[in-house]
Amino acid sequence: MAERQLNLYATFAYNEAYFNLSDEERREVRRRIAEEAPTVAEATQFYSIFPARCDSDFLIWSAWSADTDDATEKALTGYATVSEGWRRYVHPTQTLWGYTRVSTYARGKSEQDMDPFDETRGTYFVAYPFAKTKEWYLMSMDARQGQMNEHIKLGKQYPEIRQLLLYSFGVQDQEFVVAYETEDLPKFSDLVYALRSTEARRHTALDTPLITGIHRTPEEFIR
Structure with a gap:
């Protein structure tokens, strides 16, 4: 790859x-x-x-x-x-x-990573842009890592949901685009609901439009 x-x-x-x-x-x-x-x-x-x-x-x-x-x-x-x-x-x-690109917060590749070149694809696809607040980038790396560890730990509780993170800094209005593949949309909705309660959510500036x-x-x- x-x-x-x-x-x-x-x-x-x-x-x-x-x-x-x-x-x-x-x-x-x-x-x-x-x-x-x-x-x-x-x-x-x-x-x-x-x-x-x-x-x-x-x-x-x-x-x-x-x-x-x-x-x-x-x-x-x-x-x-x-x-x-x-x-x-x-x-x-x-x-x-x-x-x-290589993740700033996660070490190595995960089994939940999506490969665009795989021939087999999930039934459901969800993508959306998002951006962080200015305050997020002014925090120390250790503070950001701590919040992202909570975010990553929660995501691993849904191993059947795969994701692909794109970096769009300087080339589009958003900073990231995140895409997911799943066979179970209600469970994916549960994951997103749970992620809304993490500390990192305080620093989300944009996360629409959602495309399913x-x-x-x-x-x-x-x-």
Whole structure:
């Protein structure tokens, strides 16, 4: 696996021109997206969004290795070029992206870490941006580590829930993007509820919008 990865979660909504098409024509639009999206990334996954959100119909998760200086330019330029052909029938509603890196607070890799290049994916996918307060960064490293230890310990009580943390400092409005995979959304909701009671919660400045999707194979997406 690459030392550093670029991951992009893009949500799209079908527009009026799409819904004015016949059933077969709409299927052809979806087929084109399903065939073209994987050509610009090293790994591509599709998720249905509506009716979990009313502003988006589907999400595409794209991942690239990002170990070279020009990796991001090639990835984003290629994505923009290919997706331009879809824009007659869909428009982007949200893009969240960032890079993987070694965690500041956790040692080594965890069995709960998500690998974007795994072929097997969880049924449910949840992603959202978040940012910390100014006060968080002015605390000592020991103080922050103590609060994060509580956070990490709680997360390990839900070993079946996997996560991927992206760093977006300086490239998007948020500082992080966190994504989860699970087979049990109620249990995932329990985890998030429990995390709200940790001390680190005092220093959360942003943690919306939440995007929840159901994994679809390309064939299911086209159907």
